[in-house]
Amino acid sequence: xxxxxxxxxxxxxxxxxxxxxxxxxxxxxxxxxxxxxxxxxxxxxxxxxxxxxxxxxxxxxxxxxxxxxxxxxxxxxxxxxxxxxxxxxxxxxxxxxxxxxxxxxxxxxxxxxxxxxxxxxxxxxxxxxxxxxxxxxxxxxxxxxxxxxxxxxxxxxxxxxxxxxxxxxxxxxxxxxxxxxxxxxxxxxxxxxxxxxxxxxxxxxxxxxxxxxxxxxxxxxxxxxxxxxxxxxxxxxxxxxxxxxxxxxxxxxxxxxxxxxxxxxxxxxxxxxxxxxxxxxxxxxxxxxxxxxxxxxxxxxxxxxxxxxxxxxxxxxxxxxxxxxxxxxxxxxxxxxxxxxxxxxxxxxxxxxxxxxxxxxxxxxxxxxxxxxxxxxxxxxxxxxxxxxxxxxxxxxxxxxxxxxxxxxxxxxxxxxxxxxxxxxxxxxxxxxxxxxxxxxxxxxxxxxxxxxxxxxxxxxxxxxxxxxxxxxxxxxxxxxxxxxxxxxxxxxxxxxxxxxxxxxxxxxxxxxxxxxxxxxxxxxxxxxxxxxxxxxxxxxxxxxxxxxxxxxxxxxxx
DNA sequence: GTTGCCGGGTT
DNA sequence: AACCCGGCAAC
Ligand SMILES: [Zn+2]
Numbered sequence: 001x002x003x004x005x006x007x008x009x010x011x012x013x014x015x016x017x018x019x020x021x022x023x024x025x026x027x028x029x030x031x032x033x034x035x036x037x038x039x040x041x042x043x044x045x046x047x048x049x050x051x052x053x054x055x056x057x058x059x060x061x062x063x064x065x066x067x068x069x070x071x072x073x074x075x076x077x078x079x080x081x082x083x084x085x086x087x088x089x090x091x092x093x094x095x096x097x098x099x100x101x102x103x104x105x106x107x108x109x110x111x112x113x114x115x116x117x118x119x120x121x122x123x124x125x126x127x128x129x130x131x132x133x134x135x136x137x138x139x140x141x142x143x144x145x146x147x148x149x150x151x152x153x154x155x156x157x158x159x160x161x162x163x164x165x166x167x168x169x170x171x172x173x174x175x176x177x178x179x180x181x182x183x184x185x186x187x188x189x190x191x192x193x194x195x196x197x198x199x200x201x202x203x204x205x206x207x208x209x210x211x212x213x214x215x216x217x218x219x220x221x222x223x224x225x226x227x228x229x230x231x232x233x234x235x236x237x238x239x240x241x242x243x244x245x246x247x248x249x250x251x252x253x254x255x256x257x258x259x260x261x262x263x264x265x266x267x268x269x270x271x272x273x274x275x276x277x278x279x280x281x282x283x284x285x286x287x288x289x290x291x292x293x294x295x296x297x298x299x300x301x302x303x304x305x306x307x308x309x310x311x312x313x314x315x316x317x318x319x320x321x322x323x324x325x326x327x328x329x330x331x332x333x334x335x336x337x338x339x340x341x342x343x344x345x346x347x348x349x350x351x352x353x354x355x356x357x358x359x360x361x362x363x364x365x366x367x368x369x370x371x372x373x374x375x376x377x378x379x380x381x382x383x384x385x386x387x388x389x390x391x392x393x394x395x396x397x398x399x400x401x402x403x404x405x406x407x408x409x410x411x412x413x414x415x416x417x418x419x420x421x422x423x424x425x426x427x428x429x430x431x432x433x434x435x436x437x438x439x440x441x442x443x444x445x446x447x448x449x450x451x452x453x454x455x456x457x458x459x460x461x462x463x464x465x466x467x468x469x470x471x472x473x474x475x476x477x478x479x480x481x482x483x484x485x486x487x488x489x490x491x492x493x494x495x496x497x498x499x500x501x502x503x504x505x506x507x508x509x510x511x512x513x514x515x516x517x518x519x520x521x522x523x524x525x526x527x528x529x530x531x532x533x534x535x536x537x538x539x540x541x542x543x544x545x546x547x548x549x550x551x552x553x554x555x556x557x558x559x
Numbered sequence: 560g561t562t563g564c565c566g567g568g569t570t
Numbered sequence: 571a572a573c574c575c576g577g578c579a580a581c
Binding site for chain 2: 524526547550551552553554
C-alpha cells in the first residue's frame with residue numbers, strides 16, 4: 001500500500017486497458033481490493049520490457065482484428081481474378097460464328113465449313129478492332145484451324161464483309177475467315193502477362209504464337225460467359241471461404257514463424273477468453289466416466305469425408321470456428337511455402353486427365369468427352385461439370401505465385417494420426433469435398449503448428465506421454481483430451497463465438513492424476529496447519545509470506 | 560462463510 | 571518474474 005504512493009499517473013492503467021481492449025480489466029478494477037492496481041512503479045522502470053511485451057500483445061491483438069479485413073481480401077482477390085477473366089475482352093464473336101467457317105477448297109470456292117476443331121476457341125482474337133483492321137495480301141496472320149493455330153498468309157481481305165481469305169501455310173489450304181478470327185502476327189502489343197494458366201496444348205506452329213495468346217481463352221459469349229462466371233465465381237468463393245481455414249495448416253511442414261505464431265496467438269486468444277471456467281473443472285473428473293460427449297472416437301479415424309460428419313462431431317465445429325481466427329491471423333505474412341498449384345482434373349469416368357489450365361480442361365472435356373456438338377452454348381456449360389479443381393502440392397515450385405486461388409487454396413491434411421511426424425500434406429483433393437473433409441480431418445492435425453510456445457504451459461506438468469502427437473503443440477490440449485479423447489480438445493477455445501456446446505470442461509491435471517495412482521476420491525486434503533492468512537489475518541496481509549499474498553501455497557507454514 | 564491455493568492474467 | 575485474482579474445494 002505504502003509503496004504505491006509514488007504512483008505518478010494512476011490513470012495510465014485504465015488507459016492501457018482501453019488500449020488493449022482486454023476484457024477482464026473492468027471487473028478487476030471494480031472488484032476486490034483496489035490497492036494493487038494503483039501501484040505503478042513497475043511500469044516506470046520496466047518501461048522497455050513492458051512496452052515491448054505490450055507491443056507484442058498489441059500487435060497480436062490488433063493483428064487479429066485487422067485480419068478481419070484481410071480475410072475478406074482473399075476472396076475478393078479471387079473474385080477479382082475471376083472478374084478479370086470474365087471481362088477479358090475477347091471473342092464473344094468468335095464463338096458465335098466460330099462454328100461455321102468458310103473454307104475454300106481447291107476449287108477456290110468458299111463453303112460453309114463447320115467443324116469442331118476450327119471453332120475451338122483456343123486463340124482469342126487480339127484484334128480488338130477488327131473493323132479498323134485492314135489486312136494486306138501476303139500479310140502473315142494466324143488462324144485457328146482444327147484447334148491449332150496456323151500460320152497463314154493473307155490473300156485477300158474484303159473490308160466490306162470482313163472476310164479474309166487466307167492461305168494456311170501448313171495445310172496448304174485456302175480458306176475464308178472472319179476478320180475477327182484472324183490474328184495478325186505483327187500485332188504485338190503488350191507482351192502476354194505470362195499467365196500460368198495460359199497454356200495451349202496445341203502444337204503451335206507459328207513462331208510468334210505467343211503474341212497471340214495474350215488473352216485468356218474464355219470460350220464463351222459475353223452474356224453467357226458472364227452468367228457462368230458468376231456461378232463459378234460464387235462457387236469458388238464459397239469453396240475458398242469454407243476451406244480457407246485449413247490453409248493455416250500447410251505450414252506444418254515448415255515450422256516457420258508465421259504459422260507457429262499465428263497458432264500461438266489463437267491459442268492465447270482462446271485462453272484469454274476461456275475465462276475462469278476452465279480451471280474450475282479441475283477437481284471433477286475423478287472418473288474418466290464422462291468421456292466428454294464430444295469424442296466418441298477420433299474423427300480422423302475415417303479418412304473419408306462425410307459431408308454430414310461435421311454436424312455430428314463438435315470437434316469439427318469447434319475447429320472450424322477456431323480456424324477462422326487462425327486464418328485471420330496474419331494473412332499477409334504467410335506465404336505458401338509449399339507452393340500449391342491449382343490443376344484441373346477431368347472427371348470423366350475413365351479419364352482423369354489433369355491439365356494446368358481451366359481452359360485446357362474445358363477444351364479437353366468438350367473435345368474428348370462431350371464430343372463437339374455444334375450447340376456451343378449447351379456444351380460449354382456442361383464442361384464445367386466434368387472437371388474439378390485440384391490442389392497439387394509442388395515441391396520445388398520455382399514460382400507458383402500468381403493465382404489468387406492458390407494462395408487461399410485449401411490444403412488438405414490427411415491422416416494426421418497415421419503418421420505424426422510426417423505431416424504429409426495431401427495434395428490433390430477435390431474442392432467439393434474440402435469443406436467437410438478438410439475440416440474434420442484437419443481438426444486434430446491442425447494443432448501441430450501450435451507450437452509449444454509458452455513455456456509456462458509446461459507448468460501443468462502433466463506432460464502425458466499421450467499420443468505420439470506433436471504434444472509439443474498441444475500442450476494442454478493434449479493433456480486435456482488425452483485419455484478420453486484426442487480430438488475434441490478445443491472446447492473452450494470456441495469462446496469467442498459464444499455459442500458453445502455443452503462441452504464438459506476438461507481439466508488437465510486431474511485427468512492425469514487419475515490413471516497413475518489410485519486417486520480414487522483423493523481430493524486434495526488441506527493441511528491442518530494454519531497459514532499466514534489465518535495467522536495474521538487479512539488486515540495484516542503485508543505480513544503474510546509472499547505466497548500467501550499471492551494466493552499461492554503458503555511457504556511459511558508448510559504442511 | 561472461511562481458508563488455501565490453482566490456474567491464469569497483467570505488468 | 572513479480573503480482574494479482576477468480577473460483578473452487580476443503581473446512
Ligand atoms: Zn504463508
